Amino acid sequence: MQVKIPEDWELPESAVTPEGGYRSRRSIVKALGLAAAFPVLVPGLSQAAVKAPTKLNKKYPPPKGTKPTHFKYVTGYNNFYEFSMDKFEPRILANRGWKTDPWTLEIGGLVEKPLKLDLEQLVKEMALEQRVYRFRCVEAWSMVIPWDGFPLAKLIKKAKPTAKAKYLKFTTFMDKKAAPGFDRYDYYDWPYTEGLRMDEANHELSFLATGLYGRTLPNQNGAPLRLVVPWKYGFKSIKSIVRIDFTEKQPGTLWHDAMPKEYGFYANVNPAVAHLRWTQARERVIGAGALADRIPTLAFNGYEKEVAHLYEGMDLKKHF
Numbered sequence: 348m349q350v351k352i353p354e355d356w357e358l359p360e361s362a363v364t365p366e367g368g369y370r371s372r373r374s375i376v377k378a379l380g381l382a383a384a385f386p387v388l389v390p391g392l393s394q395a396a397v398k399a400p401t402k403l404n405k406k407y408p409p410p411k412g413t414k415p416t417h418f419k420y421v422t423g424y425n426n427f428y429e430f431s432m433d434k435f436e437p438r439i440l441a442n443r444g445w446k447t448d449p450w451t452l453e454i455g456g457l458v459e460k461p462l463k464l465d466l467e468q469l470v471k472e473m474a475l476e477q478r479v480y481r482f483r484c485v486e487a488w489s490m491v492i493p494w495d496g497f498p499l500a501k502l503i504k505k506a507k508p509t510a511k512a513k514y515l516k517f518t519t520f521m522d523k524k525a526a527p528g529f530d531r532y533d534y535y536d537w538p539y540t541e542g543l544r545m546d547e548a549n550h551e552l553s554f555l556a557t558g559l560y561g562r563t564l565p566n567q568n569g570a571p572l573r574l575v576v577p578w579k580y581g582f583k584s585i586k587s588i589v590r591i592d593f594t595e596k597q598p599g600t601l602w603h604d605a606m607p608k609e610y611g612f613y614a615n616v617n618p619a620v621a622h623l624r625w626t627q628a629r630e631r632v633i634g635a636g637a638l639a640d641r642i643p644t645l646a647f648n649g650y651e652k653e654v655a656h657l658y659e660g661m662d663l664k665k666h667f
Contacts, residue, residue, distance in 0.1 A: 401495045401561060407478035409491055410649055415479060416490040418560055420634045425567045426484065427586060429519070429526040429539065441566035445525040447587070450571045454502075456592035457512040462505075466571055470557055473497040477561065478554060483616050483648045485580035487641075488631045494575050495558030500549045508545075508593040515548045516598035517541045517574060518590040535601060541585040542598040542612065543576065546657055552577055552650060555588075578650040580614045611667035615658070616648035620667050 409415055427437040452469065454462040475495055482490045503515075521538040523529045529537050547553060554575040557564055564570040569586025576583050582602050592598070602610035609623050618628045629641040647654050658666075 401475040401477045401558070404476045404478050407480065409479045410481055413481075413491045415493050415560075416632075416634050421490060421492055421559060422565050422568060424633055426486075426581070427528075427567055427569075428532060428535070429528040429537075429587075430567070431528060432532070437567040440527065445522070445566055447566055447570040450589075452572065452588065453590045454506045454592075455590070456516070456594050457509045458593055459507040459509065466557075469502075470497075473501060475557065480552075480554070480575060480577040481648050481650075482575075482577065482581055482584075483630060483644065485582055485610065485614070485622065485627075487622075487625055487627060487629070487644075488633055489642075489644075490633050493560050494554060494556040495561060495564075496554050496556040496575070498551060499553040499555050499574070500551070502555060502591075503549060506591070506593065511595045512593035513545050514594045514596070514598055515543050515545065516592045516594055516600075517543075517585045517588050518592070519585055519587045520589050536604060537601075539585060539601045540598065541574070541583055541600050542594075543583075544597075544657075547576070547654075550654060550657065552653060578615060578647040578654045580616060582610065583614045613658075613663075613666050615654075615663065615667070616644065617646060617663055617667060618644040619646075620664050 423438050424434050425437045426434065427441060430437045430440040448467070450466040452462075452464045452466055454464070475497055477493055477495050479491060479493045482492050517540065519539040520526075521529065543553070554577075556569070556573050556575050557571060559565075559568060564573065569584075572588045573586040574584045574588065597612060600612060603612045616627075621627055627644055630644045631641050632639060645651070
């Protein structure tokens with residue numbers, strides 16, 4: 348199956364990043380091997396949430412044998428049910444008046460002192476970096492994405508959770524006027540929620556993204572702040588976060604609560620455990636073309652060496 352982005356969705360020449368800005372980021376582009384596909388500036392999006400250029404973290408180059416997915420696929424092929432179940436509509440619907448600047452992040456639960464943070468100010472306090480991660484959807488398709496942001500562990504440290512805190516619960520926005528999916532798909536228990544165990548959240552790979560490809564995070568990709576956990580299926584990487592709560596017990600999450608036999612709480616990428624309706628052994632690479640073969644899915648999405656120890660002693664077929 349070939350993914351084709353309609354031509355009228357492509358950005359106009361007038362939106363191309365100015366030459367001066369382009370030159371200031373050439374070292375990052377060169378390191379990523381992206382010179383021919385460097386993204387253009389998305390018109391109408393706030394630049395408050397990301398400072399360019401971000402510093403490329405050389406520990407996270409494109410995985411061996413891969414290259415980053417073209418910008419037009421990363422920003423044009425999205426799951427964002429708050430707007431639509433169609434992969435192509437969020438690119439349009441999420442940019443029809445939905446405001447992601449200013450944005451406030453609240454932190455509560457088992458913390459020494461609850462916080463209410465202005466995102467722009469928070470980002471200024473963090474040293475943003477760029478990491479290139481594999482991205483594997485539970486629907487058996489994949490991308491490779493250069494994210495800009497900061498480690499989740501930095502925010503956890505700032506929040507000062509108490510000793511009783513064992514999990515993090517993430518909650519996204521809920522604005523029925525801006526996003527038609529809330530009413531259209533009212534059988535879901537909105538707002539969207541997700542969760543991580545504390546050791547998962549503190550792992551160096553867990554990342555809070557404020558941008559991609561060196562630019563501000565587009566609305567359809569979860570602006571202005573989203574979670575990225577590359578060894579888990581994509582639905583764990585919750586978009587447009589407005590609240591984080593530290594809890595003692597495992598929090599409820601939208602997909603796990605709705606269909607626990609199909610969407611596990613841990614959701615670690617595991618080619619040996621099939622979804623009830625399809626195999627997870629192979630995946631379709633978005634942008635590879637209609638004739639490209641599906642490739643084998645890697646355990647923990649290729650990050651087994653880094654994260655497998657987190658699950659020692661667990662039956663990963665039971666705790667999927």
